[in-house]
Structures are given as C-alpha cells and as structure tokens.
Amino acid sequence: MNKKKEAVAGWLFMTPALFIFLTLVLIPVISSIILSFTKWNFLSGFSGIEFTGVNNFIKLFTKDRKFKKALVNTVIYAITIAPTTVALSLFLAHMLNTKVYLKKFLRMCFFIPYISSMVALAAVFRYMFRTDGPVNLILGKVFGMDPVPNWMIDGSLCRIPVILVMIYAGIGFCVIVYMAALQAVPSELYEAAQIDGASAVRSFFKITLPLVSSTTFYLLIVRLIAAFKIFTAVNVMDSNGGAVSVVEIIYDEAFGKYNFGYASAASWVLVAIILLVTLLQMWGQKKWVHY
C-alpha cells in the first residue's frame, strides 16, 4: 500500500471537518481568550481595542453585582435541576421497564417535552405561572392558598418556573437512556434476590442503583452542563432580571451593549466552571462508579 497516497486520502477526508474546526472553533477559542483581556466596544471598530490585563475579571468578581447574581442563579439551577431530573428519570424508567401496562404510551408522554421546542415550552410555562394563571388557579381553588404567589414578579420565586421547565424538558432524554441501561441489568440477579426474600425496594438499592451508576454519572454531568449553559428558558421567562443566568449576561453584554471584551471574559468564567465539572467527572467516575 502506498503510504503517501494513504496520507493524502486521510487529510482529504478530514479537510471539511478541519476547515470548519479551524475557522469556527480553534481560531475563535484563541481570539476569545485574547479578547477577554481587552476593553473593546465592537462599535468602535478594531482600532478601539485596548488591552487592560485582568481588569475584566476583577470587575466581574468585585464590582458587577448583576454578574454575581447570575453566577449564584446558575449554580442554583445546576444543583437543583440536574439531581432532580436524574432521580426522577431513574425512578420512572425503573417503573416503566417492567412494572406497568401501556409502557410505550407512557414513555411517549415523558418523551414529548424533550423533543418540543424549548422556546415554546418556556413561553407556555411563563403564562402558566402568571399570577392569574392556571397554576395559581389550582393553588387557590383546590389547595385554598391565599394570597397566591407572584411567581414571575417575586425576585426569589421567579427561578422556580425556570427550574421546573428545565426538569420538564430534560426528563424524557434521561428516561430513555436509563431504560436502555436497565435492560442491560441481567434479570437473574433480581430473581436470585427475590428467592432470597429481598424486598423490591431493597433490590432496587442493592442491585439496580449500583449497576446503573455509570449511566447516572453520565446523565448527571450532561444535565449539569446543560444547566450551566441555560439561556433559552431564562431569556423567554425572565421579565425583571431576577432569574438572570451567566449566558444571559454574556448575551446582554455582547449583543445588547457590544462590550465584546467584557462579555468574552464572562464567557471564560463559564468555560472554567464547565471544565471544572468535566474534571470532576473524570475524577469521580474512577471513584464511585461500580461495574
């Protein structure tokens, strides 16, 4: 076989992917790092770029109260959305796998929100949680709550609809992945446990949970990262800035005010968080996952 010909073929097959990779990933990564150390309003043209060292980062962490709020909110989103979604999904997948009738129909009900447009879901949830919306109608009429909460206006409550819509939209994906993982658990294990007199709850915690731990880990990380990147739900639902997220800040700074330098710095804070989560995954996978 001709080695040179082989190499040419290899690079030719890679060319389209590498071209897009270079222009839309690698060069942007480098320029975005450089921009994060500058003060630059895009409207002032390329001559307006001014190097300011780590000033952007200092400003982000010490002076920018909105960014601090966004950071706190985003962490709250991540630590509420990811575990709830994963736990609920495991539970539903476990139930769906063998213990119910109408399995396919029920699975479909949980899956539909996942394939639905996030903008559409967020818009519907925004109206559902209006003070005069159907959620409060139920709280007031059925549960007799008075006064009903101002979900969208109250600064501390407005994150809850965002969290709920993210869980709602994310469960379908996790249920499907869990159902596939659960099918791989050999049924002899359950039979053996049953013969030994173990209860269903016990065999769930002693057999199912350890055997799907790698899937649990994977899904937790995927949902954590998705939550850190949260934008659509916040952009559609947040009316007064109370639910603001990090990507929302990046978007506002960059395309509302054209502060490209400052927005780049904010986006690298996000990258750092996501890298940290990914490293945690590599470390944790070794430690906790049983096969």
Place this chain on the structure above:
Amino acid sequence: MKKKNRTVKIINTIWVGAIAIIFLCPLLWMLSSSLKAGHEVFSLDFHWIPEVIRWENYARVWNNAEIPFWKLFLNSFKIAILGTAGQLLISSMAGYALAKIRFRGKNLVFILILVTMMIPAQALIIPRYILFDAIGLYGTHWALILQSWFNVTSIFLLRQFYMGLPDDLMEAARVDGASHYIIWLKVMLPLTKTPMITVIVLAFISSWNEYLNALIFLPTYDLYTVSQGIRWFLQLTDDYNLMMAAAASAILPIIILFLFTQKHFVESIATSGVKG
C-alpha cells in the same frame, strides 16, 4: 403470586399514568388556550374545552401579516435540513478517516478536537459574530447552518462505529483497486445506517431548538425561525391565544414526526447516551 403481581402492575400503571397526565397538562393547556378568545385564556371561569372553538387563531398565526408562520417554518426547515445534511456528510468523512485511514498527525488532530469539545459554543459566539460579520454571512441562514456542520459528538459516534467494522471489508475492495473514496461511499456508508440515523435525529432536534444563534444572527422578520416567531408573539403582542397557537404550531409537527419514527428516535437517544 401471579395474581398479586397483576394487582401491583395495575396500581403502578395508575400512578405512573397520573404522573404522565401531569406531564401532558402544560401541552394540553397550550392546545386549549390556542383555541380560545384572548380574554378567555386567563379567565377565572376555566374550561378545558372553549365554548367557541376558534380555529381561526391558527390561520391568524400562519398568515400573520408581519411574520407569517408558514415562512418561519420554511426558514427553520431549511436551516435544519441543510445543517443536518452537512453535519452528517462532514462527520461521516472525518469519522471514516479517523477510524480507517492511517496518516501522520491523526492522533494529534483527534486529541485537539476532543479537547475543544469541552468548550461550549456559547463561549465562541463573539468571535464567530465578528467573522460572519466580516465575510458577509451575518443576517443569512448560513450563519446558523455552518455552525452546525462541525459537531464533535457526531464525529466521535461515527468514528466509534467505523472502528467496529472489520478491516477485511476494505481489504477485499482494495485488492480490486478501489480508492478510499469508493470504499467509503460504496462499502462503508451503507453499513453505518444506524449511527447515521442517530446523528440525523440529534442534529435535527438541536437545530429545531436553536435560539441563541437565531437571536444573534437573524435580525429581520424575513429571516426569522419558528423560535423567534414564538418570542415575537410573547413579547410584542398581548394575544395570549395567538402565542399559544404559535407554540403549538412549533411543537405539533415534531410530535407527529416523532410518532412515525418513534423506534429510531428512541434507539438514537439510547445509543448516544450509552456511547456518549
């Protein structure tokens, strides 16, 4: 014992079913509201089925004077189809090269691609904006299409699948003097149908849900996607019923598509999760 199992199964079905109904409620409420008059949506006197069913709400959304939804649909479909097709072709070629062709620098390229996988696209929008603005792609659908052409997950998924195909398949064709291009197109490509469907499904869903890039790169009404259309009704009008009709219009076609391709959809998600 058998009878007890059946009772348990019925009880389980009932309360998992109850959760499923709660899951459908927001979508049913959306459908119900989309057929009401504007003032009925938040009326205290709540009915699931409106007294007068107003199908004309959908006509008003689809033939809207400023942002006709049929046009937004064409835009969204154009972006999704061209984006998915490009991603599939490019990922398949790269996956084949990374799995089946020996050339220097391959490992370096692969590692470089994997490392950048962790950097979210949200961190790259600013340089991409500068680039697209400079080369005149700002304000065109290509700004969204091109971005979806490079996808690490797709490349990785296809590479893994190509690795699993035996080399003997290639060798036989090689002896007959076939080039890599012929082997990839005629021998390998037909064998990768399963992962290709996975790539298509995932790429289509993510393109259909794309929002941030649409906000940034598509500033005028004639370029709008379905996502932007919903936002327009939400923020610029008080027509709650029309917003609901717009949201339903965005969701229903995908659900119908899903009903016809359910098996592939579910398998795709499952494999992407297991391998991912």
